[in-house]
Amino acid sequence: MRTMSWWAKGLLIIGTFAIILLIALAAFPWGVLRETIEHRLSKRLGRPAQIAVMERADRFSFHPEVIARGITIPQPAWAGKGDLARVAQARLQFNALSLLTGKMSVEAFDVDGMTLTLIRDKSGRESWNDGDTSDGNGQRPQFSRLKIANSRVLYRDAKRNRSFDLKVEADVRRGLAMRGTGQLKGNPVAVSVDGGPIAGDAANKTWPFRAQIKGQAVGATFEGTMDRPLDVGHLTASATAYANDLALLDVIIEAGLPGTQPVKLAAKVRRDTPDWKIANLRGTIGRSDIAGNATIKKRDGRTRIDGEVTSRQFDFDDLASDAGKARGRAMEARFGDRLVPATAIDLKNVGKTDGKLRLTVGKLLWPGSSPFRSLRATLMLERSHLVMDPLELGLTRGRFAGRLSVDQRQGKSIASSPMLNIAMNVRDARLIDFFPHAQIDGRLEGKLRLAGRGRTIRSAIARSNGVVALVARDGKIPARTASLLGQDVGRGILTGKDEMASLRCIIARLDVRNGVMRTNPVLIDTTRALTKANGTITLNDERIALALTGAPKTRSILRLDGSVPIMGTIKQPSIVVPKETKSVGNVVKMVGRAIAGKQGPTASDTDCHAMAANVLR
Numbered sequence: 001m002r003t004m005s006w007w008a009k010g011l012l013i014i015g016t017f018a019i020i021l022l023i024a025l026a027a028f029p030w031g032v033l034r035e036t037i038e039h040r041l042s043k044r045l046g047r048p049a050q051i052a053v054m055e056r057a058d059r060f061s062f063h064p065e066v067i068a069r070g071i072t073i074p075q076p077a078w079a080g081k082g083d084l085a086r087v088a089q090a091r092l093q094f095n096a097l098s099l100l101t102g103k104m105s106v107e108a109f110d111v112d113g114m115t116l117t118l119i120r121d122k123s124g125r126e127s128w129n130d131g132d133t134s135d136g137n138g139q140r141p142q143f144s145r146l147k148i149a150n151s152r153v154l155y156r157d158a159k160r161n162r163s164f165d166l167k168v169e170a171d172v173r174r175g176l177a178m179r180g181t182g183q184l185k186g187n188p189v190a191v192s193v194d195g196g197p198i199a200g201d202a203a204n205k206t207w208p209f210r211a212q213i214k215g216q217a218v219g220a221t222f223e224g225t226m227d228r229p230l231d232v233g234h235l236t237a238s239a240t241a242y243a244n245d246l247a248l249l250d251v252i253i254e255a256g257l258p259g260t261q262p263v264k265l266a267a268k269v270r271r272d273t274p275d276w277k278i279a280n281l282r283g284t285i286g287r288s289d290i291a292g293n294a295t296i297k298k299r300d301g302r303t304r305i306d307g308e309v310t311s312r313q314f315d316f317d318d319l320a321s322d323a324g325k326a327r328g329r330a331m332e333a334r335f336g337d338r339l340v341p342a343t344a345i346d347l348k349n350v351g352k353t354d355g356k357l358r359l360t361v362g363k364l365l366w367p368g369s370s371p372f373r374s375l376r377a378t379l380m381l382e383r384s385h386l387v388m389d390p391l392e393l394g395l396t397r398g399r400f401a402g403r404l405s406v407d408q409r410q411g412k413s414i415a416s417s418p419m420l421n422i423a424m425n426v427r428d429a430r431l432i433d434f435f436p437h438a439q440i441d442g443r444l445e446g447k448l449r450l451a452g453r454g455r456t457i458r459s460a461i462a463r464s465n466g467v468v469a470l471v472a473r474d475g476k477i478p479a480r481t482a483s484l485l486g487q488d489v490g491r492g493i494l495t496g497k498d499e500m501a502s503l504r505c506i507i508a509r510l511d512v513r514n515g516v517m518r519t520n521p522v523l524i525d526t527t528r529a530l531t532k533a534n535g536t537i538t539l540n541d542e543r544i545a546l547a548l549t550g551a552p553k554t555r556s557i558l559r560l561d562g563s564v565p566i567m568g569t570i571k572q573p574s575i576v577v578p579k580e581t582k583s584v585g586n587v588v589k590m591v592g593r594a595i596a597g598k599q600g601p602t603a604s605d606t607d608c609h610a611m612a613a614n615v616l617r
Helices: 006-027 030-045 096-101 200-204 246-253 322-335 457-461 479-485 489-494 584-596 608-615
Strands: 050-056 065-074 083-095 105-120 145-157 162-171 175-184 187-195 207-214 218-226 234-243 263-272 275-285 288-299 302-311 353-361 372-381 385-395 399-407 419-430 441-453 465-478 500-513 516-526 529-538 543-552 564-568 573-575
Touching: 030 050, 030 065, 083 096, 145 175, 162 187, 175 207, 175 246, 187 218, 218 246, 234 246, 246 263, 385 419, 419 457, 441 457, 441 500, 465 479, 465 608, 479 489, 479 500, 479 516, 479 529, 479 543, 500 608, 516 608
Parallel strands: 105 145, 302 353
Antiparallel strands: 050 065, 065 083, 083 105, 145 162, 162 175, 175 187, 187 207, 207 218, 218 234, 234 263, 263 275, 275 288, 288 302, 353 372, 372 385, 385 399, 399 419, 419 441, 441 465, 465 500, 500 516, 516 529, 529 543, 543 564, 564 573
């Protein structure tokens, strides 16, 4: 009899060993690994995980089922007492042969009586996140069976002031269903999430889903598909949303949006964690409409928004919430009606937001008449430095264009309040469009150069330095007004109200130092008179302290001596009537001076061209 060769013996030994190994693997009592699994899980999490019971449900199979009962994973220490996860029972089926490759292939997973408590604190720490920064593109389990019953997810987010309490059910046929309630900034909402089957053939396909948050004050709906089941980081959806203001809606989407009037929005969205793409955006904010697209990217703790927004009609008051408007009314009641708005320019709420936004508005809406008709601007925000360049406001005729910036890169102390810098020019405009009731017209041009620190436009202008210069030429003015500006009382009284005089020029240059505007010079030259103004305007309270001195260009019957004070505020000026006009005796004296030829010199024409070039330099 021939003896077996050495290599045949080797194969037999290896084969026998493999068979013994496979038999041992198929019959292995997996429950004995309970303590080992507890230890490794606790070491990874840094806190003691527990499994009360773990046992094998079958006796012999290469697809064993393991049952674990009483699973608890505590919250991290910073999240307080309680458990991140509690599971009454979990049944796991896996391919034992896959362990020979170093990876476990899970085939079925049933959970009964699970409670997950997810916590995020004010700093943004997440109790369910162990610091893994992967993008979620790794291999996911592919279940042939998945069932979740009698389970619940509790979510508490102190950073965004939101919470949810959801019941969760899932199986291979009906898919996923989540129902519950929650609150967003104290506003109650109902929450529902529905998805297709998660296990079986569906595991390799796009996964249809519908998620809805619905409340009286705020709500949103997402309906579309995820790239794979439960892959919230990669989805395509149609989205609709509404809220009492945009800041409330931002509790859901976390894009750093401000408070506004009520908002309704619809868009197509694509998410590839951590980025969003928004297309075909349509909606309204108050009585304003908006349309556009944007991309939102999050990198290294910062958010970058790049996009384009157009509007057929837009009201800037819609960018203030009801609470913001109430504060504005309270300020107006306390300080009076102001020309310079108290719009906040403090960028602390967008300190971690950058981006570029192109904005076009076809029609600007105002509560009253205004020469400002349209808007075109490019906004660039980089690390608390906002630049609007170009910034162009279309006027009834002409344009007001230039650059505006808010720089808050110096810090958060009072001394380093935002620096507002305005450099704007008026071109091809008409004076009458700004002051229609005065019936004074002329070609208007000018410049505005102001820079100051403050947390609102008003407070920054109140501390500003710079210059304001305006020139109006080659126009017309009511003849009665022209005579009175020249202190020619006689012609001012006798001239018909419809008679017009020529406006040669208005020259106005106001130098601004520490919020105080000083005339340098201010004059009105007409075919009837020349009038000069001297004094100051204090921008902190918008108080006027000017004195008008006029002289007619021809002899007059009744001529007022001295100056005419103008007091009050920019929006509510008041002319102080001189004492000389309040008695018959003083009027007689004016007539006597006219007869005696003691009225003083008459005025001559100003070199409007040279003065205009000088103040606009």
